[in-house]
Amino acid sequence: MSVLGTLDAALTYILSHFDTFLTLLREHLALVLVSVVLAIVVAIPLGVLATRNKQVKRVVMSVGNVAQTVPTLAIIALVFPLLGLGFLPSLVGLFTYALLPILTNTVAGLEDVDESTVAAARGMGMTENQILRKIKLPLALPVIFAGIRTSAVLNVGTAYLAFFIGGGGLGVWVITGISLFDTPQLLAGAIPGALLAIGLDLLFALIERRLGTNSAQTQTIATG
Template identity: 80%
Template sequence: MSPINTLIESGQYLINHFDEFLRLLGEHLTLVLVAVALAVAVAVPLGILAERHDWTKSIIMGTGNVAQTVPTLAIIALVFPLLGLGFLPSLVGLFTYALLPILTNTVAGLENVDESTVEAARGMGMTENQILRRIKLPLAVPVIFAGIRTSAVLSVGTAYLAFFIGGGGLGVWVITGISLFNTPQLLAGAIPGALLAIGLDSLFAFIETRISGETHATQSPAAG
């Protein structure tokens, strides 16, 4: 069967099972967005703490590196006895995997802020919290968002593994298609996932551009 015919059959499979596709896509997207949102909520404060207190940096970064090296399926296996099957253990696995890129980029973004800008802000009487809020974070936004974009793209691929513990998502079609040698079903689950990863990356790039533009005026100590 030619690749063109396979793609046509994949499209037909998707159309014939469109209601199921919407459900699986919704489950997949929910897993990814919730995991990335939780990772941002945890990683950004931890990154700030690591940047401001050297003694915490090795502990926080070391923990993040260890979490990243553990396969998602292993994390799922570890939490399964406690959380059982379904959405929650899948979310824990994705959250753990999404944490490190945001954490490392937050630390890098804050540490790479030009020291002369920080010293100028101190010379104007700004407190450390004001410097963080008005100078460092606005300047670090592009680097932090690069980490968020990386985490989002990684999470789209990792979310396929949720199938193994009843977490749903597009992995239902992909892994079932592999098991049954059903290429149209496999591609009907895989291609939308690839497009979803591209779409989320573009969305976060757009948000990054807008935020960077809005905070540009606050990058000088004289602002605010």
């Protein structure tokens, strides 16, 4: 079968199972977006703490590095006795995987803020918390968002593993298609995931550029 014929067969499979496709796509998106949002809520405050205390930074970065090296399936296996099968253990695995890029970028973004800008803010009488809210975080936001972008795109692919513990998502079609040697079903799950990753990457890249523009304006105001 030609490439066009294979793609046509995959599209036909999606259209003939469209309700199932929408369900799997919603599950996949929920796994990705919820895990990334939770990672943002945890990683950014930890990153702020890490820039204020070297000991905390050592511990946080070490834990983050370990979390990133442990395979998602291994994490799922560890939480399975506590959380069982389904959405929640899959979410824990994806959340753990999403942490490190956001955490490292938060630390890097905050530490890379120009010292003269911070000194100018102090000279204006700002407290450390005000400097963090009004200067450091706005200036670091493009770098932080780059970590969020990386986590989101990575988790689109990692979410396929949720199939193995009943977490749903497009992995249901991909893994089943591999098992049954059913190429149209496999591609019907794989192609939307690839398009989703590309779409999220382009969307986040656009937002990142806008944040970069705002960040430059903030620095101009702070040093002006």
